[in-house]
Amino acid sequence: MSKRKKTAPAPSPAPDPNPDAWKLPNQVTALDVAFGGALKHIVPPESAWPEDVREGRSPWLKVASDAFFETAKTLTALKVKPEFDRAGVIQTLVAVLVSWHYKHEIKEAQVATLMSLWCEL
Numbered sequence: 274m275s276k277r278k279k280t281a282p283a284p285s286p287a288p289d290p291n292p293d294a295w296k297l298p299n300q301v302t303a304l305d306v307a308f309g310g311a312l313k314h315i316v317p318p319e320s321a322w323p324e325d326v327r328e329g330r331s332p333w334l335k336v337a338s339d340a341f342f343e344t345a346k347t348l349t350a351l352k353v354k355p356e357f358d359r360a361g362v363i364q365t366l367v368a369v370l371v372s373w374h375y376k377h378e379i380k381e382a383q384v385a386t387l388m389s390l391w392c393e394l
Contacts, residue, residue, distance in 0.1 A: 294315070295316055295318075299364065312374050316383045321386065333384075333386070333388045336388055341381065354392060
């Protein structure tokens, strides 16, 4: 009979050191903007979506949908709140929009949530 070496159980993943990192723009690289990227740290979890986004009645959902289909036109017209870096906001929104990690409807809700934090209607 062969002796098998016992293996230790896999360690639990470390807790996210900053679970609210997604609330700040400019957390993306040029590669994320070009190809989408590992977005976990830059997208809001569904539990953080505003109620009107979850219910499909937020005006930001229309803006997010327009941004998906007419990215340059829509994003250049955004009114970014003064406390946020405009370039960082646009780069982060584009990275989410071009990502292949989430379904289209999920990306629209994520972008709508981020826009509601960082922009003015």
